[in-house]
Amino acid sequence: MLGPVILAASRSDKMRRIVSAAPVTKPVVNRFIPGETVDQVIPIVEELTQAGLEVTLDVVGEDITEVAQSYAARDAYLQLIERLAELGLGEKAEMSVKLSMFGQALEGGHELALANVRPVVEAAAAIGTTVTLDAEDHTTLDSMFAIHEELRRDFPQTGCVIQAYLFRTEADARRLAAAGSRVRIVKGAYKEPAEVAYQDKAEIDKAYVRIMKILMEGEGYPMIGSHDPRLIAIGQELARQAGRKLDEYEFQMLYGIRSEEHLRLAAEGHRMRVYTAYGTDWYGYFMRRLAEKPANLLFFLRSMITKN
C-alpha cells in the first residue's frame, strides 16, 4: 500500500526539498548511500573488495534539467574511473549508469546520452572493467536498449538491466540472451501502470523465474539482482541445471541491504557484486529504497519524531 505513495513522492520537488533538508535524514540515507564524494566511496570499495566482493558504482542523480548537468555526470564517472585505475581496482569495480542523468530526457536526449556515455564506457574498458546501463521507467527503455546495442558494437561487454515486472521483458530477455551479453535481471523499482506491468508481487516473482531461466539457458552472462532468498535459491538451481560454472553468472545486491548474505554467497564461491551508490543527488535513489521496504520509512519517520 505504502510503496506506490512513496514512489509518487520520489517525483515531487516539494518532498525532495523537505526530505533533503531534514537533519535526521542523513544517518538513514548513509545506510544506503555511503558517501557523497569519490574520496568517501573509495575506502568502501576497498573494504568490499578486500572482503571478496565485487562492486558496481553508481554516481546518484537522475531527471536532470540542463545539458550542463549531463556533462557533469559524465565527468563524475570519468573522475571515478581515474581513481579506480590509480588504485588498481578496475577489475573488481564496474560502473552502473542511469541514462536520464546523461541527458536522455532533454531535447535531442537520445543522442546526447549516447555521446555522454560513450567516453565513460571507453574509459572503463581501458582499465579492464565495464559499464551496465540501469533500467529506469518504461518510457525510457527503447532508447536505453538502442544505446546499449550501439555501444556493444565497439564494447560488447557493456551490460544492461531488464525488469521482471514489465510484460515486455521476457521478449527482451530472449533477444539479449546471446553470446557475450551481460544482463542484470531485477524485479523493477518504478511506479508502472497496469497496462505495461504486473502489479501483483507473486506475478512479478513468477515472471522473474521465467526470465532467469531464459538467461541461464542462453549464451550470455546473467547477473541476478535481488535480495529475495527464494529467487536466489532458484537462481542457483537454474544455473546448476543449465550446467553453468560458478564464474558463468553472478549475484548482485544493493549496498546496505542483507550485507551478511553478500558475504555468505561470496564464501560459497559465488561472484557477488555490491551495487554501491554515492553522490549528493541521492533523493530518487533513497526514496526507491524506502518504497521497497516500508519498514525503512517507519524507521525514518520515527527518527524524525524522536529527534524533533
Ligand SMILES: Cc1cc2nc3c(=O)[nH]c(=O)nc-3n(C[C@H](O)[C@H](O)[C@H](O)COP(=O)(O)OP(=O)(O)OC[C@H]3O[C@@H](n4cnc5c(N)ncnc54)[C@H](O)[C@@H]3O)c2cc1C
Ligand atoms: C544490484 C541491483 C541493481 C538494481 N538495478 C535496478 C535498475 O536498474 N532498475 C530498477 O528498476 N531496479 C533496480 N534494482 C531494484 C530492484 O528492481 C528492486 O526494487 C529491489 O531489488 C527489491 O527487490 P528484491 O528482488 O530485492 O525483492 P524484495 O521482495 O523487494 O525484497 C526481498 C527482501 O530483501 C530485503 N529488501 C529488499 N529491498 C530492501 C530495502 N530497500 N531495504 C531493506 N531491505 C530490503 C527485504 O528483506 C525483503 O524482504 C536493482 C536492484 C539490485 C539488487
